[in-house]
Amino acid sequence: MKVEIHGIPFDPYAVTRDYENTLPKGKHGGVVTFVGTMRDFNDGHDVSSMFLDHYPGMTEAHILGVMEEAARLSNIMNAYVVHRVGDIKPSEPIVLVAVWAAHRADAFDACRYIINYLKERAPFWKREATPQGKRWVEHNTADPAAAAIGRAKRSA
């Protein structure tokens, strides 16, 4: 499993293919990817650009921790996460989560678990540029159904 933090734009599909090329051939039955991209609106405001701050070292460690939890909960073969930091423009990818597994259910479950808990725990902070000025985003949108699934699995 691997985590990368990129300070410049990346192509999530190219890096997924490159990473998959390092994996054993013929072992996985599927890959599920989530690609998060920047919107040009948020909370009713136009957003022209965004700055993403992070805590080097802690950020990578917490993402890897979430990936290891997902690997304990689901039968996956590998996972790969790339996250942008720095100045980001609308439509640019912010995050890639890719999960390889023998069967689709494990790959879907683990991918959703990783993106949800990454958003909840990994130390990143978004500052948006809007017509009213720059503002720090105070909270992420929740995926309560998925979080509940994760909690139930973790306490099982």
Add this chain to the structure above:
Amino acid sequence: MSVKIRYFASMRDRMGKAEDTVVLEGSAMTVANLWKKISGQPLPSNTLIAVNMEYKDGNAEVKNGDEVAFFPPVTGG
């Protein structure tokens, strides 16, 4: 004891700096007491705390050489 303090996002703006190293009397104190010494104010309620890059609460103990970070709720992904 000497402690490295780091601030991120809106907490960095509020404190006017990204990091600091403070020298304090004694060999240990809680994060809440550390915050009072460096800011003179109660810790804002939504502030998250990390000691040596692990999430902790205000009751956690800080020792010589530790790195303590204060930051707002995280918004990655």
